[in-house]
Amino acid sequence: MKSTVLSQHIGNIDDRLIQEADVFANKSRKTQFTKKFVTALVAAALVLSLTTAAMAAAGVIDFNSIFQSIFNNERAIPYIQTDDDITEHAGEGDAIVQDVDGEIAVQYLDNELEVEIVSAFADHGIYLEMQFTGALAGSLSDNITLINRNEEWGFYEAIGGGTVAQRIDVNTTVANILLHSWVEEMYRIRFNMIASGVQFVEMGSTDMNVGEHIGMENSIVLPGRVVEVTELDLNGSVLNITYQESDLAIRGTGEFRVGVMTPSGEVFWAELGEVTPEIRNGTINIGDADPNSLVFVWGGLQAERIIRGNWDFTVTIDARPEPGRFIGEYAGMRTEVAITATTVRVYLRDLMNYGTLDEMLEFSNEVWEMDNSLVLYLADGTIVMPRLGASEGGLFAYDMEFTHPEDVVRLTFRGVQIGG
Amino acid sequence: MDDSGIIKLYWERSEDAIQATDAKYGKLCRYIAGNILNNSQDTEECVNDTYHAVWNAIPSKRPSVFSAFIGKIARNHALKKLEYISAAKRNPDAVTSLSELEECVSGRDSVESELETKRIERALTEFLWNQDRDKRIIFVRRYWHFESITTISKMFGYSESKVTSMLHQTRQKLRTYLESEGIEI
Numbered sequence: 001m002k003s004t005v006l007s008q009h010i011g012n013i014d015d016r017l018i019q020e021a022d023v024f025a026n027k028s029r030k031t032q033f034t035k036k037f038v039t040a041l042v043a044a045a046l047v048l049s050l051t052t053a054a055m056a057a058a059g060v061i062d063f064n065s066i067f068q069s070i071f072n073n074e075r076a077i078p079y080i081q082t083d084d085d086i087t088e089h090a091g092e093g094d095a096i097v098q099d100v101d102g103e104i105a106v107q108y109l110d111n112e113l114e115v116e117i118v119s120a121f122a123d124h125g126i127y128l129e130m131q132f133t134g135a136l137a138g139s140l141s142d143n144i145t146l147i148n149r150n151e152e153w154g155f156y157e158a159i160g161g162g163t164v165a166q167r168i169d170v171n172t173t174v175a176n177i178l179l180h181s182w183v184e185e186m187y188r189i190r191f192n193m194i195a196s197g198v199q200f201v202e203m204g205s206t207d208m209n210v211g212e213h214i215g216m217e218n219s220i221v222l223p224g225r226v227v228e229v230t231e232l233d234l235n236g237s238v239l240n241i242t243y244q245e246s247d248l249a250i251r252g253t254g255e256f257r258v259g260v261m262t263p264s265g266e267v268f269w270a271e272l273g274e275v276t277p278e279i280r281n282g283t284i285n286i287g288d289a290d291p292n293s294l295v296f297v298w299g300g301l302q303a304e305r306i307i308r309g310n311w312d313f314t315v316t317i318d319a320r321p322e323p324g325r326f327i328g329e330y331a332g333m334r335t336e337v338a339i340t341a342t343t344v345r346v347y348l349r350d351l352m353n354y355g356t357l358d359e360m361l362e363f364s365n366e367v368w369e370m371d372n373s374l375v376l377y378l379a380d381g382t383i384v385m386p387r388l389g390a391s392e393g394g395l396f397a398y399d400m401e402f403t404h405p406e407d408v409v410r411l412t413f414r415g416v417q418i419g420g
Numbered sequence: 421m422d423d424s425g426i427i428k429l430y431w432e433r434s435e436d437a438i439q440a441t442d443a444k445y446g447k448l449c450r451y452i453a454g455n456i457l458n459n460s461q462d463t464e465e466c467v468n469d470t471y472h473a474v475w476n477a478i479p480s481k482r483p484s485v486f487s488a489f490i491g492k493i494a495r496n497h498a499l500k501k502l503e504y505i506s507a508a509k510r511n512p513d514a515v516t517s518l519s520e521l522e523e524c525v526s527g528r529d530s531v532e533s534e535l536e537t538k539r540i541e542r543a544l545t546e547f548l549w550n551q552d553r554d555k556r557i558i559f560v561r562r563y564w565h566f567e568s569i570t571t572i573s574k575m576f577g578y579s580e581s582k583v584t585s586m587l588h589q590t591r592q593k594l595r596t597y598l599e600s601e602g603i604e605i
Contacts, residue, residue, distance in 0.1 A: 007518055010563050013564065016485075018492075020557060020560075
């Protein structure tokens with residue numbers, strides 16, 4: 001092997017290794033910057049004090065104007081944008097989160113932002129979501145500490161900036177956000193209140209991707225096509241909801257609820273019990289709900305990771321295939337079928353998420369087992385449904401002997417995409 | 421804009437995706453490519469190529485760690501570009517970094533199957549996770565980011581000789597590890 005080849009391999013190491021190194025470098029750079037800044041500040045202060053002392057003694061300096069100019073330095077003050085009750089969340093799909101009855105007050109105090117949730121959405125707690133934009137988004141975000149009445153909630157690190165979210169319990173209405181960094185440039189913080197785990201789908205549409213919300217532990221995650229409302233029958237006061245089979249992918253034991261929110265904010269809940277594969281449909285009595293109401297899904301699934309998406313993937317090789325390799329691709333997932341004279345070998349690889357293959361496969365294994373997701377149909381009527389065990393480093397392989405000259409190999413692969 | 425928003429733009433085939441990517445990750449891409457190419461014009465071309473590649477990759481990919489995703493693409497493009505640049509123009513750090521890796525390999529030409537490639541990458545990942553945190557990060561900064569010994573030593577507050585020594589030890593361990601895994605080096 002040549003060193004250039006090894007270097008190429010190093011280029012494809014686990015994303016988390018790169019992320020770890022980036023986080024470290026980012027912190028280190030800021031530490032170095034702070035040290036330099038403090039050193040320069042001390043030196044400048046020394047010079048200033050000597051100079052001003054001399055000038056003051058000479059009666060030619062106005063201390064007030066000097067310090068006023070220092071403390072009025074707008075470059076050190078972040079621009080804050082608050083959305084009192086605007087909670088539209090840019091999730092995937094057609095997520096629509098209506099206004100909730102909440103207010104958020106933000107006050108900038110020196111280097112501290114005091115955030116007060118004046119009122120919260122019903123009884124579900126609130127996500128305080130901070131979005132960082134601007135030139136400093138990346139370097140700022142790892143300097144955010146959320147303090148809840150002197151108890152540290154968490155220290156967030158997000159390479160490249162982005163969004164951090166923190167759940168605020170119902171009884172906690174005040175959060176202080178300490179900004180530890182020196183702000184070199186203006187930046188913008190936007191606060192959104194998002195009711196915990198509430199996912200809204202638009203009533204009346206047949207294409208109802210449920211929006212995704214990046215949740216915290218024990219929060220609801222009912223994303224993208226996992227819960228797909230295939231039938232909405234607003235007949236009188238009854239709302240019939242039928243879920244596709246894809247809700248098999250929902251795991252967990254938490255309570256699962258479907259509700260309707262009227263334009264006035266009134267909520268009707270329907271208890272559907274625990275999520276099990278058996279639950280495919282439910283009926284909600286929504287009374288005299290306005291046709292413009294929103295249907296939403298709420299639950300307490302204890303998902304370790306966000307589950308989203310669902311796909312079917314079919315490779316059909318008509319008649320007995322000639323030896324060779326066949327590669328199919330769907331949404332980034334590659335399936336490779338290698339065929340010899342007597343054997344077909346099926347590889348499933350590169351599943352969806354770049355760089356998180358192992359992680360995804362490790363987690364989703366259970367789902368695949370549950371779904372018997374790899375199905376091989378043979379011409380003689382045989383249906384082979386191999387149980388996919390733990391993958392060997394992200395690669396599934398399954399060998400199948402040909403037994404019939406007219407064997408047809410059809411792969412139907414169904415799984416869930418794991419992402420976050 | 422958060423990563424999911426950017427990725428969504430790509431999926432919608434909105435050209436705003438490129439702008440959003442540049443605003444958020446342009447600096448990262450330029451840093452990675454700059455470490456390898458050491459030339460602002462080449463670096464800029466590489467970054468543009470990176471955006472183009474991301475545009476072509478999404479869809480169908482939906483990367484979960486977008487920073488690493490785009491970083492890898494930038495790195496690969498920069499390395500390819502490096503091959504086409506004359507030796508005189510090469511960034512000494514990148515070249516030195518590659519030459520250091522020769523300790524871990526035989527230098528022979530080899531053709532690896534896709535399976536073997538995956539296996540090697542998994543082995544590398546596993547090896548690195550089993551190293552001390554500092555050694556692991558130093559290795560990644562040196563051979564993934566192509567950072568200079570000087571930069572790394574400042575980052576850690578170590579002397580350059582200590583960083584050099586740590587890298588040497590890690591390379592030796594890596595060679596032994598690859599051999600023990602039956603990987604042809």
